[in-house]
Amino acid sequence: MSTRIPVPTPDGEMTGHVWLPDGTKGPAILLLQEIFGVSRYIQRRAADLADAGYVVLVPELYWRLNRHLVDESAPDALEQAMALAGQLDWSAAVGDAVAAFTHLRGMDEVHGVPAVLGFCLGGGLAFNVAAETEPAALVSYYGSALPQLLDLVPRVTCPSLHHFGTDDDYLDARTVQTISQALTADGRPTRVELYDGANHAFDNDDFHLHDPEASRQAWGTTLGFLQQHLPV
Numbered sequence: 001m002s003t004r005i006p007v008p009t010p011d012g013e014m015t016g017h018v019w020l021p022d023g024t025k026g027p028a029i030l031l032l033q034e035i036f037g038v039s040r041y042i043q044r045r046a047a048d049l050a051d052a053g054y055v056v057l058v059p060e061l062y063w064r065l066n067r068h069l070v071d072e073s074a075p076d077a078l079e080q081a082m083a084l085a086g087q088l089d090w091s092a093a094v095g096d097a098v099a100a101f102t103h104l105r106g107m108d109e110v111h112g113v114p115a116v117l118g119f120c121l122g123g124g125l126a127f128n129v130a131a132e133t134e135p136a137a138l139v140s141y142y143g144s145a146l147p148q149l150l151d152l153v154p155r156v157t158c159p160s161l162h163h164f165g166t167d168d169d170y171l172d173a174r175t176v177q178t179i180s181q182a183l184t185a186d187g188r189p190t191r192v193e194l195y196d197g198a199n200h201a202f203d204n205d206d207f208h209l210h211d212p213e214a215s216r217q218a219w220g221t222t223l224g225f226l227q228q229h230l231p232v
Helices: 042-053 077-086 090-105 120-133 152-154 174-185 214-229
Strands: 003-009 012-019 028-032 057-058 113-120 138-141 160-165 190-195
Touching: 003 057, 003 090, 012 042, 012 090, 028 090, 028 120, 042 057, 042 113, 057 090, 077 113, 090 120, 113 120, 113 214, 120 138, 120 152, 120 160, 138 214, 152 174, 160 174, 160 214, 174 190, 190 214
Parallel strands: 028 057, 028 113, 113 138, 138 160, 160 190
Antiparallel strands: 003 012, 012 057
């Protein structure tokens, strides 16, 4: 079960959802949504992380827009979501995510510096947040904005893990190679994992591009990485 909380930002209160582990306290993760919003899938992943021992905060990053959520199972879900994401002010969304990170770090239930994890839209936002906040670790699933954020690489100094499918319709092999080379330059503490035949959004089991085997492998790698850098 999650709890709704207000997250203060310079422009008002943003709704956040918090999941607590069984012990009610622990290390923390800021989880950032896909373009579909804080969907049932994102909520399940937050619950999975809480089951693994983490305090999890998921902010509603579409709070400034008139619509917050798209049903991934709808025939035109991707078109709807792309239109909604297209209304998002990137700088404002980064500021809101940083505000959520700061709020999470100050919660009584949280031990230490949080990590940040994001999917798709959230994968790029998580990378941008890592450049601003120095989290304990970063996990990015197929961060769609990464090609436009590579100038931030020198500012992302935390250990990071990036997941990509080799058949991603939105981040082709050459783009992923460019991202990988930039992220791993100069011996940075960065891992890039590729999943053969997987498309974009392969972890989302409510979406038609879901790849069960890639999802299983990537999630196991994610939990191992988090346990290494943010032990429970």
